[in-house]
Amino acid sequence: MDQTTPFIYPGDEGSKLKPSSRYENFIGGDWQKPKSGKYFENISPTSGKVICEVPRSNAEDIDFALDAAHKAAPAWGKTGPAERANILLKIADRIEENTEKLALAETLDNGKPIREGFAADIPLTVDHFRYFAGAIRAQEGTIGNIDGMQSGGGNSALGMMAYHYPEPLGVVGQIIPWNFPILMAAWKLAPALAAGNAVVLKPAEQTPFSINVLMEVIGDLLPAGVANIVHGYGVEAGKPLASSKRVKKVGFTGETTTGRLILQYASENLIPVTLELGGKSPNIYFKDIMGGSDDYISRCVEGFLHAYFNQGEVCTCPSRAIIHEDIYEPFMEMVKERVKALNCGSPFDLNTQVGAQASNEQFEKIMSYLDIGKQEGAEVLFGGEKREMNGNFSGGYYVEPTAFKGNNSMRIFQEEIFGPVVSVATFKDEAEAVSIANDTLYGLGAGVWSRDANICYRMGR
Structure with missing residues (x-):
C-alpha cells in the first residue's frame, strides 16, 4: 500500500467501500426490517454527513432475534469443536481478505485514522477469531x-x-461500545461462538454501519440464527436484551453508569454478566527517566502521547500524567515538541495519527470538559480547542490534542472524559504519587515509568 496516498473516500469512484443508503437487522441469517418500521440516521464523524439509515429496534425485534438464536442454539451447541473451529478460521480468512474494505468502514463510522483500522483493528480481529479457533x-x-x-x-x-x-x-x-466497533464485536462473538453459543448482539447506536459491513462479509459462513445483530438505542433495544429471561449470560463493554444498569438487569434474572467499563488511568513518571538522552526517555514521551491514540477513546487511556516535580518542565517540553509533530489530517490518510471523535454527542462532551477545566483554573499546556478541518471534513468532530496542568481534586482529573485530554499533576515522593494515582473511582489500568526496576515493582504492588 502506498503510504503517501490517502484512501479513496467511501462511495467515491474507485473506493472498495460503497455504503448502502439503508441497512436492516441481521437476524436468522438474513436482513430483517424493524418491526416498528422506524429507522435513524447514522452520521459519519469524519464529515458530519449521513452514511445510512439503520433500524430503530425495540423489544419486539430483540424477541424476534432471540427466537432465531434459540432455534439455532441446540444444533450449533452439538457441533464438534473442530467444526466450529473451522468456521471461525474461515471467518478470519474472509475478514483478512477484506481488510481494506472493513478498515474504510470503521473510519467512516467511527472517525479513527485509517492506519489504526488497517494495521491494528482489522488484523487483531482476524487474530482473535484464529485464536479462539485454536483455543476451543x-x-x-x-x-x-x-x-x-x-x-x-x-x-x-x-x-x-x-x-x-x-x-x-x-x-x-452482547452489547458493545463505539470506540472499536469491529474489534469489540470480535471480542464478544469469537469466544461465544467457539464455545457453541448462539448470540444476539447490539452494536452501539453511534457506530452501527461497520458491523453491517462485517456481516455482509462473513454472514454466510455461519448457520442461520447463530449470530444475530439488532440495532437501536440503549433503552429501546439494549435494555430488553440485557433484561431478557431468554438469555443465559450478558456481556457488556461500555460506560460505567450503563454497566451498573446492565448488572442490575442481569441480576434480576440471576444470570452471569461480564462487564468491562471505564477508566481514568494514571501514568507516573519518576525523575530518573531523564537520566540520559537515550531511547528510553523517548519511550516515556511516547507513553504520554498514547493518551491521543484512538483520539483518547480508549478505556485504558493514560488520561492522568503524574510527573515528579524535579523533571516536570524539561519532560513536558519534550512532550510538547512531540505533540507538534502529530499528524492530524484526513482520517483516510495512512499518515494521520489523530482522527475524529466518534459522534457529535462525544465531541460536545469533550468540549464541555475543556470548558470545565478552564473554569476550574487548570492551566492549558497545549490544545484546548476544536480542531478545524477543511473540505469534506469541515463538518466533522475534531478536537485538538490537549493537556491541562492542575490538581487531582478537579473534575478533569476525576471524571472520564474519553477524549484526547491529559490531566497533568506533579508529585514530590512515592507516597504522594501513589496517593494521587489511587484517588479515583476507577481502577482499570496504570503505568509506572522509571529506570529502577525496584521502584516499578514497588509501585505496582
Whole structure:
C-alpha cells in the first residue's frame, strides 16, 4: 500500500467501500426490517454527513432475534469443536481478505485514522477469531478422584469420581461500545461462538454501519440464527436484551453508569454478566527517566502521547500524567515538541495519527470538559480547542490534542472524559504519587515509568 496516498473516500469512484443508503437487522441469517418500521440516521464523524439509515429496534425485534438464536442454539451447541473451529478460521480468512474494505468502514463510522483500522483493528480481529479457533480445539474436560480407591471389591472399589466437561450456555446477549466497533464485536462473538453459543448482539447506536459491513462479509459462513445483530438505542433495544429471561449470560463493554444498569438487569434474572467499563488511568513518571538522552526517555514521551491514540477513546487511556516535580518542565517540553509533530489530517490518510471523535454527542462532551477545566483554573499546556478541518471534513468532530496542568481534586482529573485530554499533576515522593494515582473511582489500568526496576515493582504492588 502506498503510504503517501490517502484512501479513496467511501462511495467515491474507485473506493472498495460503497455504503448502502439503508441497512436492516441481521437476524436468522438474513436482513430483517424493524418491526416498528422506524429507522435513524447514522452520521459519519469524519464529515458530519449521513452514511445510512439503520433500524430503530425495540423489544419486539430483540424477541424476534432471540427466537432465531434459540432455534439455532441446540444444533450449533452439538457441533464438534473442530467444526466450529473451522468456521471461525474461515471467518478470519474472509475478514483478512477484506481488510481494506472493513478498515474504510470503521473510519467512516467511527472517525479513527485509517492506519489504526488497517494495521491494528482489522488484523487483531482476524487474530482473535484464529485464536479462539485454536483455543476451543485445545480445551479438555477433566476427571477428578474425590475420595480415592476403596477396598472391598465391587463398584465401591472405584471410589467416587467427578467429571468436568464444558458445555455451551445456549443463547447469550452482547452489547458493545463505539470506540472499536469491529474489534469489540470480535471480542464478544469469537469466544461465544467457539464455545457453541448462539448470540444476539447490539452494536452501539453511534457506530452501527461497520458491523453491517462485517456481516455482509462473513454472514454466510455461519448457520442461520447463530449470530444475530439488532440495532437501536440503549433503552429501546439494549435494555430488553440485557433484561431478557431468554438469555443465559450478558456481556457488556461500555460506560460505567450503563454497566451498573446492565448488572442490575442481569441480576434480576440471576444470570452471569461480564462487564468491562471505564477508566481514568494514571501514568507516573519518576525523575530518573531523564537520566540520559537515550531511547528510553523517548519511550516515556511516547507513553504520554498514547493518551491521543484512538483520539483518547480508549478505556485504558493514560488520561492522568503524574510527573515528579524535579523533571516536570524539561519532560513536558519534550512532550510538547512531540505533540507538534502529530499528524492530524484526513482520517483516510495512512499518515494521520489523530482522527475524529466518534459522534457529535462525544465531541460536545469533550468540549464541555475543556470548558470545565478552564473554569476550574487548570492551566492549558497545549490544545484546548476544536480542531478545524477543511473540505469534506469541515463538518466533522475534531478536537485538538490537549493537556491541562492542575490538581487531582478537579473534575478533569476525576471524571472520564474519553477524549484526547491529559490531566497533568506533579508529585514530590512515592507516597504522594501513589496517593494521587489511587484517588479515583476507577481502577482499570496504570503505568509506572522509571529506570529502577525496584521502584516499578514497588509501585505496582
